[in-house]
Structures are given as structure tokens and as C-alpha cells.
Amino acid sequence: MLIITGGLFLLVATFVDLKPVVDQNFFFSTNDPGILQTKKIERRFPSQPEVILAVSSRDISSQRYLSRIQRLTQRVHTIGGVSAVKSLAEGPKSFDDAVKSPFWSRLLIAPDRKSSNVIIFMKGKHTEQPIQRLEQIVHELDAPDFRIHIAGPPYVVEMLRRSLAHDFRYFSLTAVVLFGLTMAALFRSVRLFVGMLCTCASAVLLTLLLQSMLGHKIGILTVNLGTIVFVIALSHLVYMTFNWQTLADCAHRIGKKSPDLATDARRMTFPPSFWSMVCASLGFASLL
Helix, strand or coil: CHHHHHHHHHHHHHHCCCCCCCCCCCCCCCCCHHHHHHHHHHHHCCCCCEEEEEEECCCCCCHHHHHHHHHHHHHHHCCCCEEEEEECCECCCCHHHHHHCHHHHHHHECCCCCEEEEEEEECCCCCHHHHHHHHHHHHHHCECCEEEEEECHHHHHHHHHHHHHHHHHHHHHHHHHHHHHHHHHHHCCHHHHHHHHHHHHHHHHHHHHHHHHCCCCCCCCCCCHHHHHHHHHHHHHHHHHHHHHHHHHHHHHHCCCCCCHHHHHHHHHHHHHHHHHHHHHHHHHCCC
16 A cells, blocks of 8 residues: 555646636636636737736835835846836836826825835746745835835735645645554554555545546645545545444354455444445535
8 A cells, every 4th residue: 555655746746736727717717708808819819928016105206215116126127927017217207297198197106105116027927936026025115104005916816825825734634644653653654654644545536536537636725625624535544444443343243263364344234335426526526
């Protein structure tokens, strides 16, 4: 069993992408009329993903603020994956020109004139590395009188992806440690503990392989699928082990010398486990 689990682990590590994937339209169905209309418009008028930096200060017309905006704009230009940047330092001729222009004033200056926008146009859909670099720049330049706030679909998607990756790692680790230690304390058998752990791990690895073969990525609905499979597989093993112990006690009381306890325990556990598997599979199928 250890060899099988090790082989499955190598296959998953080699062929399965465990990085969660989040699309900008993950809140909506692919058949949603609004999404279909949006995609139609994008095909006719292609656009690039945008990240917006809202930079606030007491006086956005001061030379100090404008020089900081210029520095921020120049630093953003150095990020790979950025195609263009628009700000008070790049676009309008001057601050007065931005205020007088209906276009630039609406695009770059807040109605209360307490902040201005730095609009960043990204290349392509893979924005993980550019967002990380942008966060570093924002952290370096952010100050009490120069507050920088990040917004935009690529940034929100990256935050969700990080949250999913965090949940995937820690929920999986918690499930293994918590339920594994519980089984070890309950049955007090190293062989039984290792066997259960390998069986549950194999079920999780097979699930990840099957999901990858079907062309599905780890997403917002399936990120904890492995943890769910681990817990469900473990519950069936607990049922079978309990049935085995029950049959062993009964055989001991009636004096039966060589009972085939493993086969009897499997036969007793199979019907309820089978129908439970069917119900769980139908539930999982709705997520794929």
C-alpha cells in the first residue's frame, strides 16, 4: 500500500497543477446573459485587465504629491506585464490640464479632490507575478500623507487565489493531522494507522488525478475537494474497522476458532458504504 501511495504521489506531483485557478468571471455562470453580452463586446472591442491605485493626500495639487505620483508611475512601468500607465504624471499635460479636461478629471481625479487614480493596464490574464511586484512597490512608497490603495479585477482575483491556496494547504494538513491522530489514539495500532493514512491519501491522489484528466483545474468550488474525500474515505474505514472489532468480539464469545473476519467486515460495510458513495459522487459531480 505504501508503494501504491508513493506512486500516486509522484504522478500527482509530476502531472497535476495544484495551484488554484480563479477567473475574473468566477461569480457568474458561463451561460449568464450579462456575461455572454460582455464577451461579445470584448470580442468586438478588445480590452486589457486594469488595476487602479487610488492615492490619497491632503493636497493632490502640491508639487510634492505630483513628484511622488511621477515616481510611482515610473516604478510601475518597470513591472513586467504592464503595458501602459495613466496618471497625473502621464496623460494630461499638467495638473491644471487634468482639472480642466472633462476626460482626465473624471478618469484620474476623485470628486472631492482628496485622491487621484493611477490606472495600470496589464498584459494577458496571468497577473500573479505583476501583482506581487506591484504590492512591493506600494509597500515601499506608501506613507501617512501618501496612502495607496489597490483595486481592480486582477488584484481581487489574486487575493482570492492566495486565499484558496492557503485553505488548500492548511485544511488538508489539518485533516491529516487531526483525524490521523484521532485514529491512532482510538485504535492504538501503528499498522492500522499507516494503512488508513495510505488508503485515504490514495483516495485523495486518485481524485486529483481524475480531476486533472477531465481537464478541470482546482477552483473556488473544488479547492477543498481533496480534504472532503480524505474525511469521507476515513469514515468508511472507521465503519469497517468497527464492524471487524464487533465480529471479532462475537466470534470470541461463541468460541469460533478461525473466522474470516476481514471478509465478513467488508461484506457488512459494503452496502451502506456503496450508497453513501453514490450520494457523495452525485454531490461532487455538481461541482465539476
